[in-house]
Amino acid sequence: MSTFKAPKGTYDLTPPDSAKYLAVREALSAPLKNSGYGYIETPGFEDVALFSRGVGESTDIVSKEMYTLTTKGGSELALRPEGTASVLRAALEANLHKLGNLPVKLWYSGSYYRYERPQKGRYRHFSQVGAEAIGAEDPALDAELIILADQAYRTLGLQNFRILLNSLGDKECRPVYRDALQEFLRELDLDEDTRRRIDLNPLRVLDDKRPEVQKQLVGAPVLRDYLCDACKAYHEEVRDLLTAAGVVYEDDEKLVRGLDYYTRTTFEFVHDGLGSQSAVGGGGRYDGLSEMIGGPALPSVGWALGVDRTVLALEAEGIELELPSSTSVFAVPLGEEARRVLFAKVTELRRAGVAADFAFGGRGLKGAMKSANRSGARFTVVAGERDLADGVVQLKDMESGEQQAVALDALVAEVQQKLA
Incomplete structure (x- = not known):
């Protein structure tokens, strides 16, 4: 710390x-x-x-x-x-x-x-x-x-x-009221600080929240009448x-x-x-x-x-605001080649207006999936070497748990469609 x-x-x-x-x-x-x-x-x-x-x-x-x-x-x-x-x-x-x-x-x-x-x-x-x-x-x-x-x-x-x-x-009318209020306040038993206010701005005395002052203000002239x-x-x-x-x-x-x-x-x-x-x-x-x-x-x-x-x-009032999730897609690469490919895909998603994040720091699958969960993302994109050899990534819906293989070059369009 x-x-x-x-x-x-x-x-x-x-x-x-x-x-x-x-x-x-x-x-x-x-x-x-x-x-x-x-x-x-x-x-x-x-x-x-x-x-x-x-x-x-x-x-x-x-x-x-x-x-x-x-x-x-x-x-x-x-x-x-x-x-x-x-x-x-x-x-x-x-x-x-x-x-x-x-x-x-x-x-x-x-x-x-x-x-x-x-x-x-x-x-x-x-x-x-x-x-x-x-x-x-x-x-x-x-x-x-x-x-x-x-x-x-x-x-x-x-x-x-x-x-x-x-x-x-x-x-026009406030000075007349001010005079009447000052006259009333000068008769009260107030501390030095408050007495000084009577000359500077007597209306501020009305705003004094202390009970001992409020008690004395009963019967004070009211601005509405002036x-x-x-x-x-x-x-x-x-x-x-x-x-x-x-x-x-x-x-x-x-x-x-x-x-x-x-x-x-x-x-x-x-x-x-x-x-x-x-x-x-x-x-x-x-x-x-x-x-x-x-x-x-x-x-x-x-x-x-x-x-x-x-x-x-x-x-x-116990009101919870409906806050949109800051991340829609979280990318989890498995291996060095997947890191480069998925990082490029995350950039492409962001440029297409999709909120996307990436598992930085080269963590294993378990740690990366924990980060994906914490991010609140609706979808996770996972890819390893075998997926890339087939030209696909695995797109997992974090709400339903369903997972499907999606062609790498169709990923952005597929995600946009699902989010719409």
Whole structure:
């Protein structure tokens, strides 16, 4: 065994489990590819200021959880703790918003990093699939994204998740609510850290999960009572569109999410089988983020869904994904000439689009057949000197156990026909 281990709070994905993660990523992104979203990829690290400005100084993500580094040239960089700020930065830098086709619809998949206390479902390195629709203020866009995430989870077979929905108001009505909330919170018996939040971003206090804080929050002013007419109408439209699409959601007036940039629509996908880390994904509208990072006004909405949390949710519901076998044909040569001939056949099968593997390392028949079994291949091709002298190979069906001699030059066509 190596003396090195994966860093604390991280994990390696290795076969066969890794196939499950790939299938989840594929399922989460499939509805987006089908709905006009183009793929975007950004660097794993960015300028620290992008996150402190965009995500917000008062958030735990920026104040406690960011991995930061100083380069040899003296630049301050941070490993990305979330995807939205990076994607918006890249879209602005590439002038995608100037191509005349708004909203700019983008999806991404990648790794993110937060320095957290590791626990099941909460890692220091984690993987997300995300989507952003940049440059349009339209309730139908908010509804579209929620519907697509709902569709993604359902295609995986998940059932026990709930969608929580709220509106955080906008720059007209939120300040009025903020003042009322601050007044209420200043009367409470809170620790220093939480008191500091009252001035920076009082809505974050509502998100405090500690029972002793939650108990004191009973009777706190509710944002819903402070929404202006425009925000109320916008939120009603989002709710109506979801209902018309048959998507079930729950109104949650305490839902604020952990990032400062959210406005109006905010939502979370929670799964009750996951214990304290119940959120499997979430997102919302962030109409002011572009200006915060130096861009023009570009109202936008997006979400990120956790790949590892989704895998845990599948396990909690006992769902086994139907994963295609990675190998269809496994070739077992007996002798040196058969090695050369069958290796050439494996290459030919692969070029014809058939997933094929080979018994490397010159093992005996018994060991090679064990490898064939483990590979999950549907067929094994075995050939020795006598077979080759007759111009044939033995094709064995690993499901039925039936074996037949097949002419060497007809092997590819025969396998393709059987697999079809």
